[in-house]
Amino acid sequence: MEEKKTFHVNGYIALVILVILIIIGGYYFYFGVTNESIAMIAISLVLWVISGLFLSSLTIVSPNQAKAILFFGQYLGTIKDNGLFITTPLTQKINVSLKVRNFNSSLLKVNDSDGNPVEISAVVVFKVVDTAKALFDVDRYQDFIEIQSETAIRHIATQYPYDTFNEDDLTLRGNTTEVSEEMAKELQERLAVAGVEVIETRLNHLAYATEIASAMLQRQQAKAILSARQIIVEGAVSMTQMALEQIEGGQEIDFTDDRKVQLINNLLVSIITDKGTQPVINTGEVHER
Numbered sequence: 001m002e003e004k005k006t007f008h009v010n011g012y013i014a015l016v017i018l019v020i021l022i023i024i025g026g027y028y029f030y031f032g033v034t035n036e037s038i039a040m041i042a043i044s045l046v047l048w049v050i051s052g053l054f055l056s057s058l059t060i061v062s063p064n065q066a067k068a069i070l071f072f073g074q075y076l077g078t079i080k081d082n083g084l085f086i087t088t089p090l091t092q093k094i095n096v097s098l099k100v101r102n103f104n105s106s107l108l109k110v111n112d113s114d115g116n117p118v119e120i121s122a123v124v125v126f127k128v129v130d131t132a133k134a135l136f137d138v139d140r141y142q143d144f145i146e147i148q149s150e151t152a153i154r155h156i157a158t159q160y161p162y163d164t165f166n167e168d169d170l171t172l173r174g175n176t177t178e179v180s181e182e183m184a185k186e187l188q189e190r191l192a193v194a195g196v197e198v199i200e201t202r203l204n205h206l207a208y209a210t211e212i213a214s215a216m217l218q219r220q221q222a223k224a225i226l227s228a229r230q231i232i233v234e235g236a237v238s239m240t241q242m243a244l245e246q247i248e249g250g251q252e253i254d255f256t257d258d259r260k261v262q263l264i265n266n267l268l269v270s271i272i273t274d275k276g277t278q279p280v281i282n283t284g285e286v287h288e289r
Contacts, residue, residue: 001132003195006069006077011058011084018051018086025051053089060084066131068094078131096131100199105150109209110157112172117209120157120172122180123202124149124187130195138194145196152187162208176203240264 025047032040061067061082069076070092079085080098087093103124112118126145128134134141156179163173172179184201191198244264 001075001136003130003132004077006079006087008059008079008081008085008087011060011086014054014086015058015084018054021047021051054086057087057089057091058084059087059093064097064099066096066098068096068131068135070094075132075136094135096128096134098128098131100125100127102126103146103149104204105146105153107205108150108153108157110154112157112162113159114161116162118157118162118172119205119207119209120153120203121205122149122153122183123204125199125201126191126196127199128195129197133193133195141194141196144194145191148190149187152183152190156183156186162206172203172206176206179203 025044027044028040028047029044031037032042032044059067059079061079063082065082066078066080068078069087071088071090076088076091078096079087103126105121105124107119107121109117109119124145128141138144157172159182160170160172160175160179163171170178180201180203184198187201188198
């Protein structure tokens with residue numbers, strides 16, 4: 001099914017014409033009765049029937065609303081223009097909202113790519129762009145949107161980890177924009193059959209499941225400490241190497257291997273330790289006589 005336009009004319013102009021036809025029909029009826037003319041009476045009845053049929057087809061289309069026209073089960077087309085119109089008589093008119101709407105998914109519990117259970121939900125902003133597909137290609141397009149949205153959220157959540165300490169990895173917590181865009185793209189592919197355009201999707205809730213939240217917090221703390229220590233060690237090694245190069249190059253001092261090891265040890269300890277170091281001053285050796 002594809003949306004198409006159907007026959008409709010300006011209702012105000014058509015209403016004036018129909019009123020004139022009704023008056024003409026009344027005149028013919030009066031003339032036929034007074035002159036006992038069956039033909040004139042028949043013409044008046046035909047004019048009244050035609051006017052009545054078209055008057056029954058009067059329809060009002062509000063802004064951001066459309067009306068799908070069905071003639072005895074056959075889809076004739078859709079009226080998207082706003083105002084008062086007269087369309088094909090004896091037709092069924094189905095209202096379809098074209099307004100932008102949002103859908104807040106229920107709280108879902110899924111496993112991320114690492115297998116950790118997480119709670120996730122999202123807001124989906126959408127609108128109907130093809131009334132024929134929305135009405136006739138799916139059963140209750142609003143229910144279809146809700147189910148497909150939850151399916152897409154579940155699928156996307158399983159593609160990424162909740163969190164990592166590798167800056168190059170995409171995560172649910174650290175890359176919500178990218179994840180939301182990927183979710184919108186997949187959801188659009190799913191909802192194209194229903195004539196729906198996905199305007200935006202956004203995660204509005206993301207957390208570890210309650211049964212593992214405490215353990216995951218400890219794991220995050222351990223990873224954070226490990227990551228911080230790794231940065232500190234890398235910085236300490238770099239600073240120590242730079243200090244040795246500056247001392248040896250600037251002062252023209254040549255350290256023995258033992259002195260280098262001792263100096264490196266002292267520098268690394270003083271830089272890496274999380275507590276203040278206490279310097280020990282060597283005043284030389286004391287010889288007793």
